[in-house]
Amino acid sequence: MNLIKSIVFGKYLIVTNTVSCGLMMGIGDILQQRSEQWKRKYLQVSADQELDIMDDKKNTLFFVQSSNNFNNDNQSNQLVNLTNKFEDNDSASSGLDVIRTRNMTMIGIIQGPFHHYFYGFLDKFLPGKTATSIVKKTFLDQVIASPTCLSIFFFGHEMLEQRDLRLIYGEILAKLLETYKVDCCFWPPTQIVNFLFIPIQYRVIYINLMNVFYNIFLSHTKYISLQRLLVNGKFTEIINQFLIHHRSAVSYHSARHNKIDFRNNNLK
Template structure:
């Protein structure tokens, strides 16, 4: 009887030790190294999203090659570049508007659509243009030509996404959540 009890106690201690290690890792990833987490997840999830998009385009016969590795690299670089901007933007927004009541959530959503969305759309087009070796004028023309369409799609996706983000998601998980939705977007 006592040996069974000792065995059960050892198993429980081992499991508690694993949980402690998991909690320690979570503290590092979403605490001390949050900027790194947000940056890496932005680049990685942008890459995964582009791989999925390329697979769809290949199956629809839009692409003749299954994967364009240069495009994938460019998307990863743009995602990795935007990650720190997301990190500091959402950190600032939470300091500017620290509450999570409905009134504050709607203010954050308005700022996100009126300030952040145009900024991030422009960053994407200028960043991709630079990596594709386009001139500033070419990138600017592409942004002008596509901005309204992209912004209208943005208005369909991001307000409900940001409502969930600002109302339900703790601050330290906001950017990873946004990165995940961006991957699907």
């Protein structure tokens, strides 16, 4: 038993922290998916809310499909797929979305080494359990670790889903601030307990266990709150801004191309 403990929480602690981080992310997503399925099965969404969702979705698709500068290219397809995501979630209500859970697990594995080295650095830089040390650790965790992990979470998911960088920017713009507000409520008290009572070698494991509960919220934010964005019009606004930006870029390149052609014709 002592040999296993020395291996798992000693020589190969980074492996333990990385694998456990991935597993807890995956478990959190599975719990959230089951919660979604339970709500669909036992709770009914009001007819008015369903109509609001569909009307806003139609408006969003109109913005996408009516653009003269979108000719069924990859970016327009991604926009349409993004607006259809909540329908995909509905159609998958009878089973587990394995790809979604896989992506959550992979993001956890990516975050694992960062957790391992960051909290090791905190304990070396701010040793002890004095009130000053704990406050400083908690502050650094909130201003460094939390934004870093949230960035890895959103960017990592979008990359795994092979989305355009401007679509990534749009979703982060819509979700990051609200997510960070919840983060600031959940993690400071959690980390105070961590730095005060948990031994150093078990701190990342403790964080990963608490991540099960926090990842339920993250999974909800990433995969479900698109419905809310559609209902309150935020996502439509983001799509519209995206199209305006895209049209401006196309107009600029088109004008530049015509100018070059004009010069070439004059040279001839």
